[in-house]
Amino acid sequence: MLVALHWLLALGLIATLVYGFFGMAPRPNSDPQKIGMLRLHMAGGMLLFAMMLVRLIVRMSTSHPPPATSGTPWLDRGARAMHVAFYVLVLLMATTGLATAILAGLNEIVFAGSGAALPTDLAVYPTRVAHGYIAWTLTALITLHIFAACYHSFVRNDGLSARMGFGSRRG
Numbered sequence: 001m002l003v004a005l006h007w008l009l010a011l012g013l014i015a016t017l018v019y020g021f022f023g024m025a026p027r028p029n030s031d032p033q034k035i036g037m038l039r040l041h042m043a044g045g046m047l048l049f050a051m052m053l054v055r056l057i058v059r060m061s062t063s064h065p066p067p068a069t070s071g072t073p074w075l076d077r078g079a080r081a082m083h084v085a086f087y088v089l090v091l092l093m094a095t096t097g098l099a100t101a102i103l104a105g106l107n108e109i110v111f112a113g114s115g116a117a118l119p120t121d122l123a124v125y126p127t128r129v130a131h132g133y134i135a136w137t138l139t140a141l142i143t144l145h146i147f148a149a150c151y152h153s154f155v156r157n158d159g160l161s162a163r164m165g166f167g168s169r170r171g
């Protein structure tokens with residue numbers, strides 16, 4: 001369950017970030033397709049948040065392999081902080097996105113089909129600005145996470161990445 005959720009979340013988060021940065025953000029709110037794009041993004045974002053909560057609950061309530069070490073204490077502390085940061089950042093992504101939607105009345109426009117026009121620019125809401133900065137921070141963290149996985153696989157060659165596979169637990 002943890003492994004499946006890890007990969008579903010990895011794919012979902014990367015797809016949502018790419019869609020947000022390159023699909024939605026550059027498109028003006030006057031574009032007729034924007035409401036449909038926001039519907040997909042907002043529903044997908046809430047689903048990812050729910051999956052992250054399920055993952056946290058499963059993580060806390062099941063047994064898992066002993067903590068892995070990189071051989072360097074400060075790197076181990078960094079790795080622990082990185083994993084906590086993932087939960088915090090996804091929580092902040094969802095709450096700032098939801099807060100923007102509530103402030104701008106997007107729920108009625110996007111999901112209830114009120115027929116009202118979208119606000120011209122969502123960046124007037126501080127929560128929208130924060131959503132963008134947190135998205136960049138999450139992108140940086142995912143990049144760092146991928147580098148760390150490569151470090152274990154190709155530099156230390158310790159088989160740690162096998163924990164994220166469905167086979168036996170090593171590393």
Ligand code: HEM
Pocket residue numbers: 013016017018019020021024025026027038041042043044045046048049090093094095096097098100101106122123128131132133135
């Ligand atoms: C983990 C989940 C989420 C991720 C990774 C994510 C990612 C993004 C990204 C990358 C952008 C563009 C940022 C920029 O260019 O400054 C964006 C915009 C936006 N997101 Fe999210 N988001 C998530 C969840 C949500 C949720 C749950 C909602 C609302 C319920 C939401 C509502 C919005 C809105 C309204 C915009 C602004 C679109 C615009 O200005 O055109 N997001 N999101």
